[in-house]
Amino acid sequence: MNQDINVKKVRINCFRQSKVPGYFMLQMRVPGGFIDAKYLSVIEHIAKTWGDGNFHFGTRQTFDITGIAYENIPAVNEYLEAYIKEIDAQDCEVDMNMISHEPAEWDPQSGYPTIGARNITACIGNYHCICGNCNTFELAKKIEPIIFPSHYHIKINIAGCPNDCNKAHLCDFGIIGVARMVYHPERCIGCGACVRACEKGSTRVLKLNENTGKIEKDACCCIGCGECVKACPASAWTRQPEKFYRVILGGRTGRQTPRTGKMFLNWATEDVVLSVLKNWQKFSAWVMDYKPEYLHGGHLIDRAGYKKFKEIILEGVELNPECLVAEDMFWQETEYRSNFNVKPLEMHHHAGPQD
Template sequence: MNQDINIKKARTNCFRQSKVPGEFMLQMRVPGGFLDAAYLSVIEHIAKTWGDGNFHFGTRQTFDITGIPYGNIPAVNAYLEQYIREVDEQLCRVDLDTVSQEPQPWDPEGGYPTIGARNITACIGNYHCICANCNTFELARKIEPIIFPSHYHIKINIAGCPNDCNKAHLCDFGIIGVAKMTYHPERCIGCGACVRACEKGSTRVLSLNENTGKIEKDACCCIGCGECVRACPASAWTRQETKFYRVILGGRTGRQTPRTGKMFLNWATEEVVLSALRNWQKFSAWVMDYKPEYLHGGHLIDRAGYKKFKELILEGVALNPECLVAEDIFWQETEYRSNFNVKPMSLHHTAGPQ
């Protein structure tokens, strides 16, 4: 039976077109990529009832359920309503004080209302990882009601430490958990373990003073990774209680102009990060004259210019005393047409040994 298929409408509803005509893939949001295992039964039910029985762990940590016929989308959305209400409303919208913003009203009865703000991805963070400086999925859940739902596109990745396992440098708005360290010289035994750890795995800012037997630090280049804390056997290094973040801006993949993001904020508190993100939709609307297009954040920053972006995104944001803001940013993109002056290699067959 033939039917009209509105691909654009389905895509906005978070159903991606398949190479098989008439089939779609549902992308279920999982803010921060962390979820109660009980919800796996929901994924199984949708996949086996309306899909082809399979699902994919999406690159943005969504549950991607494949092989859903277009005609099954209304039934999937009806079943999905409870999941959305529990995951998006209960997990991400219950503690309004943490985001200082009323949740944007939307009814999940018809499924997801937009694909604009992509699922916020995160590494496991300090819920499990010994390297991490922050709880990444808790931060993701605080960000979720700020950016979603929205037709303005943004990709946000959160990494628990400067190892950046979650590729904060390759998205529109990358957030990295960093820590400021306190040195306790009275505990230091002068073993140099922290110096070796910093030398091997970080920015080599520590040195052992042979006269005093104590550690000296070039604080200007410390990236807040916490390797010194992990390495010290005497707890001479400890993380300060305040959580800090580094924000990376304008990174992206893609065929034409991929690039690594650059540092925008350093040593910012959680409230500063959330406050800046509260201005994201306003900035996006200004750039596109209140007419959303399918353009991600890095491209919008390019349109506005960094100076204008900084002005709008930090409007009304009270920076903490430690926070540093990039004066300017100069991105370096990969150019495919101008870097090479080599003629294509001609291919020909040669005769083999007779």
């Protein structure tokens, strides 16, 4: 296959280069990792018609269809028109004619206009999980039109509870569903089940008062997990109806400087989370002088510094009374430094048959 391929341009179109020259992998977006099962036929058709017959569940909950020849990309994009319109434009109310918050005429048969704002990932949340404090899919759908399409890169993970099954601590902007608990002493039978659950699986903030037979709570360290609600046989603990979220900032994987994110907001309402994310494009553009690069959010925060980030990202945001904001933030990165006297790799050459 003798042809020049602009790999960067193809990547923006959500096709990733493979080890085999001229072949690519399509990353089909699945916002929140949740769609109607009818779309499995779409994946099957693409994989069998233009791919190698296989697909991979991407680490960002995309459908990754492998083995697509470069010359077949236009046909795949044309076929994707209906899927993109239904999933992104209709279900998530994304305006495909606005890229990076600027007007742009999108050709419906040209596939995805950008890979910048990555597919928002989410755990199953309270749609199914007994631990879930929020509907992760619905939140993802509300966030998508704020950040997509855009050439500014951001990775967002949503976890339905502090178990953080979806690794909100390892992305640019992690969102964790938390709940504020209400104690109903008149229902409490003093069994201590909630105390034991908190001791075993959470932050050990509950204790049983032996004199009153009722529960006492050190509210300062409650993380809003809801383990007490699950454990109580008498419904003496319930979740407040209003949903709250914890926002984790600046986590990342990678070869050079992987790190765990830090708490930015705690007990934030959905409105606050959405308002903060509406400032993400403005912050990214400011840091990069309106010239998008392939850099994710954590690196941009490092460039600007946390104080400047906080100034821009909270501009115009009306915080709910319960919301707490980190005064400062210090990340601890993994440093790859050796204390051993190791010779260069080329010196560790073992004689073999070829010698």
